Amino acid sequence: MEPVLWSIKYRPKTWEEFYGQEQAINQLKSYAESRTIPHLILYGPAGTGKTVAAQIYAKKTLGDAFNSNFKTLNVRDIRSYSIAKAKRKISALAKLDRSKRSELDEYMSVVFREAKASLKVKGQTRNPNRSQLLHQAISLFASTITVADDPLKILVLEESDALDKNMLQALRRTMERYSGVCRFVLVTPSLAGWNPAIASRCVVIRFPAISAEHTEAILSDIASKEGVDIEPLGMKALVRASGGDARRAIDLLQICATDEGNVTEDLVHTHSDTPLTKGVRTMISSALKNDFVKARDILRRLLTSEQYSPTQVMVQIQREVVKRPLGDTKMRHLIDRMSEIDYRMTQGKNPHIHLMALLASIGNLPENEAQ
Numbered sequence: 001m002e003p004v005l006w007s008i009k010y011r012p013k014t015w016e017e018f019y020g021q022e023q024a025i026n027q028l029k030s031y032a033e034s035r036t037i038p039h040l041i042l043y044g045p046a047g048t049g050k051t052v053a054a055q056i057y058a059k060k061t062l063g064d065a066f067n068s069n070f071k072t073l074n075v076r077d078i079r080s081y082s083i084a085k086a087k088r089k090i091s092a093l094a095k096l097d098r099s100k101r102s103e104l105d106e107y108m109s110v111v112f113r114e115a116k117a118s119l120k121v122k123g124q125t126r127n128p129n130r131s132q133l134l135h136q137a138i139s140l141f142a143s144t145i146t147v148a149d150d151p152l153k154i155l156v157l158e159e160s161d162a163l164d165k166n167m168l169q170a171l172r173r174t175m176e177r178y179s180g181v182c183r184f185v186l187v188t189p190s191l192a193g194w195n196p197a198i199a200s201r202c203v204v205i206r207f208p209a210i211s212a213e214h215t216e217a218i219l220s221d222i223a224s225k226e227g228v229d230i231e232p233l234g235m236k237a238l239v240r241a242s243g244g245d246a247r248r249a250i251d252l253l254q255i256c257a258t259d260e261g262n263v264t265e266d267l268v269h270t271h272s273d274t275p276l277t278k279g280v281r282t283m284i285s286s287a288l289k290n291d292f293v294k295a296r297d298i299l300r301r302l303l304t305s306e307q308y309s310p311t312q313v314m315v316q317i318q319r320e321v322v323k324r325p326l327g328d329t330k331m332r333h334l335i336d337r338m339s340e341i342d343y344r345m346t347q348g349k350n351p352h353i354h355l356m357a358l359l360a361s362i363g364n365l366p367e368n369e370a371q
């Protein structure tokens with residue numbers, strides 16, 4: 001039997017199966033029911049239900065026309081799709097084994113020919129470039145005629161943060177041109193750098209990180225269906241390690257469950273640790289014990305042989321430090337110091353020195369004031 005990922009097996013299929021995200025779901029539900037179908041931007045961190053919600057929304061909105069009038073395109077996949085592959089003709093693809101050609105291969109073959117034809121109309125004989133292919137991939141679905149009695153189509157653009165300024169401009173025109181027949185759902189991790197002209201044409205819906213209570217509920221539900229026992233501290237460790245990402249929480253539970261026995265805190269640590277999390281944990285402990293030399297050696301190893309970037313190390317230090325029971329004064333001092341170092345790393349030439357300075361000050365924190 002094919003191994004099944006629990007995050008796929010237990011993917012919500014109806015609104016009722018969602019945990020949390022009430023505001024987002026209520027909004028989507030009411031658009032689907034009232035058939036007021038605006039363009040949408042769904043944004044939020046990984047594993048918070050954006051893709052699943054977009055699918056349920058499209059199913060509810062399109063009903064029987066879902067199979068013909070719904071499409072998902074991943075912007076990054078198309079941007080990195082090779083021109084040589086796109087050049088293959090459908091007839092050549094048809095000769096390949098099913099496992100060697102995907103739906104995207106077939107779609108991109110049509111897109112390439114359409115893009116080439118539209119260049120020819122403009123008197124150009126060259127091949128389309130990647131951004132022209134992307135533009136064509138979007139407008140091909142948006143512009144094609146739909147099933148007669150249900151004219152509405154929904155196009156989901158996953159990883160829309162990979163659209164650059166020019167692509168967003170082109171998308172804005174495409175959205176306007178075909179807005180009578182096609183609604184866009186743009187999915188992105190954050191709204192930073194978004195073109196306000198696009199955002200103002202869409203309803204923006206936020207998917208915040210899944211709360212600890214909801215992560216626990218999702219995990220308990222799956223554990224009882226799969227007959228897995230999670231110890232209370234194991235549950236806490238799963239919630240902590242997943243950081244509001246339901247996919248990560250479920251995947252981690254599944255990995256832990258392949259070992260014999262209950263899911264314990266140690267087991268979760270064993271499976272969730274990376275060289276970065278482990279290294280930073282020991283580094284901070286050493287720095288707190290004033291063992292600067294050991295802390296500095298670990299830092300060097302992380303940045304050189306493990307090849308983590310100074311920013312990755314800094315982010316992990318922040319995550320690790322806030323978990324420590326340092327007391328008010330020390331914690332305040334340390335947070336202040338981290339923000340200073342974070343700033344210096346962006347301004348200075350050698351981030352290694354600033355990280356080392358941070359380690360030195362961790363070993364030299366002021367005593368906590370009496371409460």
Ligand SMILES: Nc1ncnc2c1ncn2[C@@H]1O[C@H](COP(=O)(O)OP(=O)(O)OP(=O)(O)O)[C@@H](O)[C@H]1O
Pocket residue numbers: 006007008010011012017018019020021044045046047048049050051052053189207210218246247250
């Ligand atoms: N609110 C939720 N309730 C229950 N399960 C959830 C929820 N959010 C996510 N999941 C679980 O996490 C998996 C991943 O969700 P989804 O693919 O929708 O995340 P996403 O927000 O699109 O993440 P990414 O940004 O990484 O694409 C789902 O298959 C489901 O198992």
Ligand SMILES: [Mg+2]
Pocket residue numbers: 050051052158
């Ligand atoms: Mg997704």
